[in-house]
Amino acid sequence: GTGRSHFATQTTAPINGEFLRTGYTVEAIFKVDPEWSATTNAWMFIMGRDGKRGELPGWSGGGTESPPLQFAISNLREVQWEPTMYRTNNTPYATAAWSGEIMNDTWTHVAIVNDPESKNTTMYVAGAPVLRNVNGAEGIAGFPNNPWVIGAGMWNNGRGGGFFGNISEIRVSKGALTSSQWLTARKARVKGSGARQAILGGATDDMISGNPGADTLTGGGGADTFVFNTSREGMDTITDFDPADNMVNVAGLLQELLYTGSDPFTDGKLRLTDTPSGAVLQFETPGRAGTYRNLVLFSGVPATQLHGKSVLIF
Structure with missing residues (x-):
């Protein structure tokens, strides 16, 4: 071109x-x-x-x-x-x-x-x-x-x-x-083992996965990725999300929702809303078009700092 x-x-x-x-x-x-x-x-x-x-x-x-x-x-x-x-x-x-x-x-x-x-x-x-x-x-x-x-x-x-x-x-x-x-170096994997846990990453780069319940996730240091694979999770809270270094991986969630497009925000599968506690990432409720469920709260981070797709892997 x-x-x-x-x-x-x-x-x-x-x-x-x-x-x-x-x-x-x-x-x-x-x-x-x-x-x-x-x-x-x-x-x-x-x-x-x-x-x-x-x-x-x-x-x-x-x-x-x-x-x-x-x-x-x-x-x-x-x-x-x-x-x-x-x-x-x-x-x-x-x-x-x-x-x-x-x-x-x-x-x-x-x-x-x-x-x-x-x-x-x-x-x-x-x-x-x-x-x-x-x-x-x-x-x-x-x-x-x-x-x-x-x-x-x-x-x-x-x-x-x-x-x-x-x-x-x-x-x-x-x-x-x-x-x-290299950029492909594996992150340390941190995974919950129950429901409604406080899950803490380490000082290096982590890949953090929660439980089916509503968990509190803290990345610690490094460039962390928070992974969400299913619509059956409760709303997790990320306490220290840094848009400059951290990412949210929702590829598994979108696969479960049978989404095959290239822009889940424009297509209405995901949206960001602001609350007094911080931005909330929501996904469209399966089988109920136009209604949304909470996926994750970015504590203390307004939606204007997240820029939608720039912090997501999908």
């Missing part, structure tokens, strides 16, 4: 001046749309850096109109990781790592890890290393006043390569992270 829908860092964002020459880990969780076609969607970008790599000082090589970073999906639905890197003499050049074909309509986690010692770059898809990687690669070159862009790319300084699908999360980290530090 033309890339009209995308996110770009501000011109003053510190990451614009980062060239990551001491190692890096780039991760993305995304899903290619089931209607993807090579004719209309080839070379769509997950992420890129703006500019023309041929204008980088000392550039050598072809494809001068291409941007300094191409993190894209090829016409064969391969993941392409093609950064502009630095040789030992500081001159920039580009080479690519490639995955095999990835499936559409499937959530995929990709990690690209650049080791600062060996200067080798390895791509992992669903945790497994691919065969076509890059050796002797240092950094990701770019222009310090140009943005990083998510969901679109650039060619010859013109916007294009719009991503057709869903991008859940992208993270750029300094250093070579191990798999235990």
